[in-house]
Amino acid sequence: MATIKDVAKKAHVSVATVSRVINNKGYVNEETKNLVLSAINELEYVPNELARSLFKKQSKIIGVIVPHMTSYYFAELLEIIENATIEHDYHLMVCNSKDDKERESKYLKVFHQYSIDGIIIISNTSRVVDYQNLHIPIITIDHWLSDMIPSVTSNNYNGGKLAAQKLVDSGCRNIIHLRGPSVLLTVQSRSKGFEQILKTNNLVHKKYDFDFKTPNHKDIQKAIDLNPDCDGIFCDSDVIALNAIQCLRNNQKRVPEDVQVIGFDDIELANILSPRLTTVAQDKNLIGKYAVETLLKLIAGETIDPLHNQIDVRLIERETTKKS
Amino acid sequence: MATIKDVAKKAHVSVATVSRVINNKGYVNEETKNLVLSAINELEYVPNELARSLFKKQSKIIGVIVPHMTSYYFAELLEIIENATIEHDYHLMVCNSKDDKERESKYLKVFHQYSIDGIIIISNTSRVVDYQNLHIPIITIDHWLSDMIPSVTSNNYNGGKLAAQKLVDSGCRNIIHLRGPSVLLTVQSRSKGFEQILKTNNLVHKKYDFDFKTPNHKDIQKAIDLNPDCDGIFCDSDVIALNAIQCLRNNQKRVPEDVQVIGFDDIELANILSPRLTTVAQDKNLIGKYAVETLLKLIAGETIDPLHNQIDVRLIERETTKKS
DNA sequence: TTGTAGGCGTTATCAT
DNA sequence: ATGATAACGCCTACAA
Numbered sequence: 001m002a003t004i005k006d007v008a009k010k011a012h013v014s015v016a017t018v019s020r021v022i023n024n025k026g027y028v029n030e031e032t033k034n035l036v037l038s039a040i041n042e043l044e045y046v047p048n049e050l051a052r053s054l055f056k057k058q059s060k061i062i063g064v065i066v067p068h069m070t071s072y073y074f075a076e077l078l079e080i081i082e083n084a085t086i087e088h089d090y091h092l093m094v095c096n097s098k099d100d101k102e103r104e105s106k107y108l109k110v111f112h113q114y115s116i117d118g119i120i121i122i123s124n125t126s127r128v129v130d131y132q133n134l135h136i137p138i139i140t141i142d143h144w145l146s147d148m149i150p151s152v153t154s155n156n157y158n159g160g161k162l163a164a165q166k167l168v169d170s171g172c173r174n175i176i177h178l179r180g181p182s183v184l185l186t187v188q189s190r191s192k193g194f195e196q197i198l199k200t201n202n203l204v205h206k207k208y209d210f211d212f213k214t215p216n217h218k219d220i221q222k223a224i225d226l227n228p229d230c231d232g233i234f235c236d237s238d239v240i241a242l243n244a245i246q247c248l249r250n251n252q253k254r255v256p257e258d259v260q261v262i263g264f265d266d267i268e269l270a271n272i273l274s275p276r277l278t279t280v281a282q283d284k285n286l287i288g289k290y291a292v293e294t295l296l297k298l299i300a301g302e303t304i305d306p307l308h309n310q311i312d313v314r315l316i317e318r319e320t321t322k323k324s
Numbered sequence: 325m326a327t328i329k330d331v332a333k334k335a336h337v338s339v340a341t342v343s344r345v346i347n348n349k350g351y352v353n354e355e356t357k358n359l360v361l362s363a364i365n366e367l368e369y370v371p372n373e374l375a376r377s378l379f380k381k382q383s384k385i386i387g388v389i390v391p392h393m394t395s396y397y398f399a400e401l402l403e404i405i406e407n408a409t410i411e412h413d414y415h416l417m418v419c420n421s422k423d424d425k426e427r428e429s430k431y432l433k434v435f436h437q438y439s440i441d442g443i444i445i446i447s448n449t450s451r452v453v454d455y456q457n458l459h460i461p462i463i464t465i466d467h468w469l470s471d472m473i474p475s476v477t478s479n480n481y482n483g484g485k486l487a488a489q490k491l492v493d494s495g496c497r498n499i500i501h502l503r504g505p506s507v508l509l510t511v512q513s514r515s516k517g518f519e520q521i522l523k524t525n526n527l528v529h530k531k532y533d534f535d536f537k538t539p540n541h542k543d544i545q546k547a548i549d550l551n552p553d554c555d556g557i558f559c560d561s562d563v564i565a566l567n568a569i570q571c572l573r574n575n576q577k578r579v580p581e582d583v584q585v586i587g588f589d590d591i592e593l594a595n596i597l598s599p600r601l602t603t604v605a606q607d608k609n610l611i612g613k614y615a616v617e618t619l620l621k622l623i624a625g626e627t628i629d630p631l632h633n634q635i636d637v638r639l640i641e642r643e644t645t646k647k648s
Numbered sequence: 649t650t651g652t653a654g655g656c657g658t659t660a661t662c663a664t
Numbered sequence: 665a666t667g668a669t670a671a672c673g674c675c676t677a678c679a680a
Contacts, residue, residue: 003657014667019659026660027665049437050378051657055672059374061417068403070592075399079392082420086427091434093385094418096406103410110415113373217596239593246598268394269563269593272541274570327673338651343675350676351649375673379656 002043011039022047053115061091062295063116065107065123067099071213071239072267073284074122077141080288081120088296090117097123108134118295121145124184137298139291142186144308150298152290152309156186159280159313160193163234163262166278166315168201170324172232172260177207178215178223178244180236187236190264194234212237221247231259238263238270238279245275245320261320275319283311326367335363346371377439385415386619387440389431389447391423395537395563396591397608398446401465404612405444412620414441421447432458442619445469448508461622463615466510468632474622476614476633480510483604483637484517487558487586490602490639492525494648496556496584501531502539502547502568504560511560514588518558536561545571555583562587562594562603569599569644585644599643607635 004022008015013032020026021036028036039045053059062085066074078094085092093116095107104123108130111119118137131138131145140151167175177194180187191207198205208223210216220240224230224247235241241263245255253259255275263270266281290311294304317323328346332339337356344350345360352360363369377383386409390398402418409416417440419431428447432454435443442461455462455469464475491499501518504511515531522529532547534540544564548554548571559565565587569579577583579599587594590605614635618628641647 004659005657015658016660016667016669017665020666023659029665032665046433046436048378048439048657049434050374050383050439051672052659053672054372054374054378054656054674055658055660057672069393069406070396070399070403072394072396072399075394078418079394079420082393082418086419086430091438092418094402094406094416095410096403106410109370110373112370114415115372115374214592239596242593243596246596249598268538269566272563272567272570273597274573328675329673339674340651340676341649344650347675353649356650372673375656376675377656378658378673379675381656 002045003048004045006043007036007039007045010043011036057115058117058299059115060089061093061114061116062118062120062292063093063095063107063111064120065095065097065104067097067123068213069094069096072269073212073237073265073282076284077122077288080285081292084289084292088292090292090296099124105130111136118299120291120295137295139295139298141287141291142184144185148307150294150304150307150309152287152294152311153186154282154287154313155310156189156313157193159264159282160190160195160234161197162193162313162315163190163264163280164194164197166262166317166321166324167232167234167260168197168203170232170256170260170322173203174227174229175203175205175232175234176223176227176230177205178220178233178235178240179207179209180212180240182207182209190236210236210240213239215240215243217243217246220244221250224248224251233259233261235261235263238265238267238277241277241279241320242269242273245277255320256322260322262315263320266316271318278318278321279316280313281316282313286311326369327372328369330367331360331363331369334367335360381439382441382623383439384413385417385438385440386442386444386616387417387419387431387435388444389419389421389428391421391447392537393418393420396593397536397561397589397606400608401446401612404609405616408613408616412616414620423448429454435460442623444615444619461619463619463622465611465615466508468509472631474618474628474631474633476611476618476635477510478606478611478637479634480513480637481517483588483606484514484519484558485521486517486637486639487514487588487604488518488521490586490641490645490648491556491558491584492521492527494556494580494584494646497527498551498553499527499529499556499558500547500551500554501529502544502557502559502564503531503533504536504564506531506533514560534560534564537563539564539567541567541570544568545574548572548575557583557585559585559587562589562591562601565601565603565644566593566597579644580646584646586639587644590640595642602642602645603640604637605640606637610635 020028097104121140263277263279266279270277331342344352421428445464587601587603590603594601
């Protein structure tokens with residue numbers, strides 16, 4: 001718990017000099033520098049970040065608000081963000097909003113209190129005003145807070161198109177879409193892209209909404225039972241797809257022979273469980289890194305262009321669809 | 325960005341008085357209190373936590389070190405920890421060690437710099453000295469750093485026993501154990517409990533080590549191929565179990581008719597995918613809450629008893645074992 | 649009951 | 665090239 005004063009005393013210099021050497025700023029003689037350095041070593045001195053932050057009004061902390069952590073998609077995103085953050089000598093304060101506005105407001109206050117330097121929002125609420133009042137750089141993932149607040153998202157529209165095209169190409173004519181919550185922009189985009197392709201192929205389809213992470217199994221079963229002639233299913237998450245496959249099995253339907261299934265996300269298990277899932281993969285790695293790096297630019301006062309970035313998705317064909 | 329001074333000025337009192345009302349400390353007249361309160365309201369004043377922390381030498385931040393976030397077990401634990409932390413008006417700095425000692429050391433330094441109040445470690449490395457030099461309260465989950473550092477763990481020994489007993493009771497005689505990394509204490513305990521029961525039943529068994537989270541599918545297949553007569557498998561994680569079931573399917577073995585399978589953890593998917601997994605459930609909720617609350621006691625200077633707490637596990641019988 | 653003033657550990661501006 | 669010193673925003677003796 002040595003302070004800068006202790007170091008100064010030990011090295012027989014002033015605190016100003018010590019400050020200069022630890023920050024590599026201003027002129028300082030090689031000799032005295034070494035003196036200071038060895039004093040730092042002996043005392044195992046580490047600068048107090050709180051004092052620093054207080055003075056500089058920036059904390060080297062980035063706040064992240066996630067709606068939950070127990071879905072693979074968010075967990076992986078969080079991991080990538082943490083990694084990128086550390087690489088730039090920033091640190092992460094993680095907040096789980098549970099999609100609750102109250103909680104989110106509370107966190108914003110906390111961010112303010114700690115002079116958080118920037119915020120990454122992966123939440124779904126939309127307290128634009130609150131955010132703007134904070135005057136803290138923000139970037140959102142998978143969400144459009146306002147025209148002025150930068151965002152990064154998968155190209156969900158294209159994801160929907162890819163899935164539809166694949167289904168159509170491999171012979172499906174009776175298609176249903178097991179969507180995520182359709183209040184979400186991401187879900188809406190996927191839907192639009194999906195419909196777009198079906199429409200140009202003169203196909204209609206039914207759609208049902210579910211939770212991404214813990215879809216109600218019985219409701220999925222119902223949706224599938226209601227469409228006995230269905231030969232193709234597009235699911236807005238791999239977990240929904242995994243569930244759907246179970247339901248199809250219950251109905252003695254074979255995948256992909258009778259019904260083809262496409263998921264979304266490409267979670268780890270999608271490539272392990274049998275049949276291995278055909279899915280629209282989101283480039284979480286790129287999204288996470290981009291979010292952090294863009295936020296850092298924002299913090300540094302740089303301007304972002306484009307303000308709203310779309311990351312390519314790609315269709316990974318595995319065992320739940322036929323070759324087309 | 326109003327400061328305590330601004331509030332003082334607006335309320336025509338001194339900063340000391342303002343400080344007293346925001347901290348509910350010392351004598352302060354009702355009237356002046358109200359004056360201050362309304363000034364606070366008008367200015368939307370929020371105390372600067374950094375300044376506070378600097379003075380008090382405690383930051384209301386808890387640091388968590390996890391080996392990774394993308395396994396369901398850790399993700400859920402993290403979520404529970406975050407929740408408990410917030411409830412006590414603390415906040416979470418999350419650090420992903422990736423089981424790398426260098427990274428972990430770096431984080432410890434960071435914790436020091438931010439005057440972190442306490443640390444929760446869910447990591448596997450064992451830099452006991454480093455930790456003790458920090459003089460920051462610590463609790464570990466699933467790990468025994470030293471006799472003196474409190475810990476909380478599932479009763480893995482009992483988990484192993486429960487699994488073995490179930491397998492034996494439902495008729496298995498040719499059992500294998502697909503373990504996690506056997507360097508881990510948790511894995512060792514499970515192994516011991518498991519062996520204990522098998523031994524009293526005069527059964528021998530083979531065991532193989534895998535990664536909990538991303539076990540090598542081919543190696544699991546090999547282990548299973550090597551034991552064609554196997555009729556019971558205990559897996560140290562649900563993901564391993566899910567993999568094993570795929571491998572058994574590849575070999576035209578029926579679960580549970582030909583081979584019974586028991587997992588560990590009880591992840592969400594275990595209850596969704598078919599066949600629904602029989603598994604040893606860890607009480608993550610209790611573990612997470614206990615960790616936070618115990619750490620808070622430690623921070624408050626209370627003593628912990630017992631220093632090393634074991635949380636009960638329970639066997640959840642579902643569809644991958646027979647009725648016994 | 650309230651106000652003054654010093655200090656928490658840093659940084660940065662001025663002198664020297 | 666180095667050293668005083670005044671902030672940063674808050675808290676708490678101590679005085680009044």
